[in-house]
Amino acid sequence: MNVSSNPEQFKASRRAVMAGLASVSVTVTAGSAASAYPVTSPLRALYHEWQQAKAHLSRADLTEGSPEEDALFDIVTGCSDRAAAYEPETIEDLWFKILFADDDGDMSVNIDQEALVVMAHKMTGVPAG
Secondary structure, eight states: OOTTTOHHHHHHHHHHHHHHHHHOOOOOOTTTTTTTOOSOOHHHHHHHHHHHHHHHHTOTTOOTTOHHHHHHHHHHHHHHHHHHHOOOSSHHHHHHHHHHHHTTTOOOSSHHHHHHHHHHHHHHTOOOO
16 A cells, blocks of 8 residues: 555554454453463462472371471461462462462352452463462
8 A cells, every 4th residue: 555645544544443442352262371471470470489398298198387388388388378478460360479378279159259269260360280
């Protein structure tokens, strides 16, 4: 297209393109949200560290009151404290803050809390436990 021969046609086309771009929406499906974030966010990494420490803390062979149990407990509470203090920078961060708040099932008092947690699992790609 030669812009100099018909500048009005170019303006209309440019407006149409901009309007089309404005109407485009991003759709995230279950399981694809995690792939949309190729770089691990600090909160995603913290969540996985927290989950791993909680899993080790729940082991049957762990001796109550042992130094190992104390160290794992410190990791779990430290991760929780850092997550609570973390100011979300992305929508993914917000979803992970919801997963921390749920603490594997604590947010089950009403249907709204449950729906929020289900959506957080879906949007982060983290399977519900």
